[in-house]
Amino acid sequence: MLLSMSIELHHLRGFLALADEKHFTRAAKRMGVSQPTLSRNIRRLEELLGRRLLERTTRHVTLTSAGESLYDRLNVLLPQLEAALRPETDEDTFRVGFAWGFPTGWPQEVIARFEEETGVPVRVHRHDAKLAGVDRGEADLAILRGRLTSPDMEIVTLLHERRVAAVSTRSELAERHEIGWRDIADHRLVLNEVSGTTNLGDWPPERQPGVAVVCANFDEWLEAVASNKGMGVVPEFVGRQHIHPFVSFLAIPDAPTVPLNLVWPAHGGHPLIPRFVAMAQAAVAGEQR
Incomplete structure (x- = not known):
C-alpha cells in the first residue's frame, strides 16, 4: 500500500524528526536536508494521506490529532521496518565502532564473554567521525570519549578518565x-x-x-x-x-576528566545492544572495585 501511495521512508523519517523537534530548522539539520526540502516532504506526506498532520505557526509546530496518531504508530513501526531492512550480512555480526584509542582491559573481556554467551561475533572497527559511524548505520554501538549529546542516540557513561x-x-x-x-x-x-x-x-x-x-x-x-x-x-x-x-x-x-561512553541508536538498534551494555557496565564496575 505504501508503494501505491508513493510514500517513501524519507517522508516518514522527516515527519518523526519534525514531531520530535517541533521546529523545522532543527529537524532539517537532524535529517541532513535543507529546510525547504523537509517542508516539501511533509506537505507531500499530508497530500498523500489526505490529512493535516501539523499545525504550523511562525514559531511553533504542533501535531494534530491525526499527526499524534501517526506519530505513535510510526515510533514503533519505523524502527522495526528499518531493522528488517538491515543487510543480511550484518545480521550475525555485532559491530562496535570507535574513533581512536580503543580502550584495553574491560572491552576485550566483554567481547569474549559476549561472543561466548550469544554466539554472535563482534567486529571492532575505527571510524574517524564524531559518532564513529553509529549515526550512519555503520556500527551498532560505539565506544566514545567526550561530552556527547544527540537526540537520536542513547548515551551511557561508563567511567571518567584523567x-x-x-x-x-x-x-x-x-x-x-x-x-x-x-x-x-x-x-x-x-x-x-x-x-x-x-x-x-x-x-x-x-x-x-x-x-x-x-x-x-x-x-x-x-x-x-x-x-x-x-x-x-x-x-x-x-x-x-x-x-x-x-x-x-x-x-x-x-x-x-573525560567521560568514556557507550553510544547507540535510540530507535531501531541491534537487539543485543542491551546485553552488551549490561556486560560492559558490570566489567567496568568490577575493575573499579
Whole structure:
C-alpha cells in the first residue's frame, strides 16, 4: 500500500524528526536536508494521506490529532521496518565502532564473554567521525570519549578518565612532570576537531589557549604534536601506551576528566545492544572495585 501511495521512508523519517523537534530548522539539520526540502516532504506526506498532520505557526509546530496518531504508530513501526531492512550480512555480526584509542582491559573481556554467551561475533572497527559511524548505520554501538549529546542516540557513561598534556620531546616543557590546567592557556594547542576530546570551551573564556593546528583525526594530531607544532591534551591512557618516540606526557592534576561512553541508536538498534551494555557496565564496575 505504501508503494501505491508513493510514500517513501524519507517522508516518514522527516515527519518523526519534525514531531520530535517541533521546529523545522532543527529537524532539517537532524535529517541532513535543507529546510525547504523537509517542508516539501511533509506537505507531500499530508497530500498523500489526505490529512493535516501539523499545525504550523511562525514559531511553533504542533501535531494534530491525526499527526499524534501517526506519530505513535510510526515510533514503533519505523524502527522495526528499518531493522528488517538491515543487510543480511550484518545480521550475525555485532559491530562496535570507535574513533581512536580503543580502550584495553574491560572491552576485550566483554567481547569474549559476549561472543561466548550469544554466539554472535563482534567486529571492532575505527571510524574517524564524531559518532564513529553509529549515526550512519555503520556500527551498532560505539565506544566514545567526550561530552556527547544527540537526540537520536542513547548515551551511557561508563567511567571518567584523567587527562594528560602531550608535548614534543623538543619542547621546553618536555623536562617537566606536570602542568596546571589554567597554565595551558599560555601555550598553543593542537586540536583534533573531529574525534578529539578537548576543545577551547573546556577553559574559561578569559583564559583560553591559542590554537596552533587543527587536525581531522588522531594520527594527524599525534604527528603535529611530535613535530612541536603545539601542545595536545588527551586522556591519560594515551600516555601509558608509549605511542610515539618524539612525544612526552605531563600530568595535569587539576584537569577536568573525560567521560568514556557507550553510544547507540535510540530507535531501531541491534537487539543485543542491551546485553552488551549490561556486560560492559558490570566489567567496568568490577575493575573499579
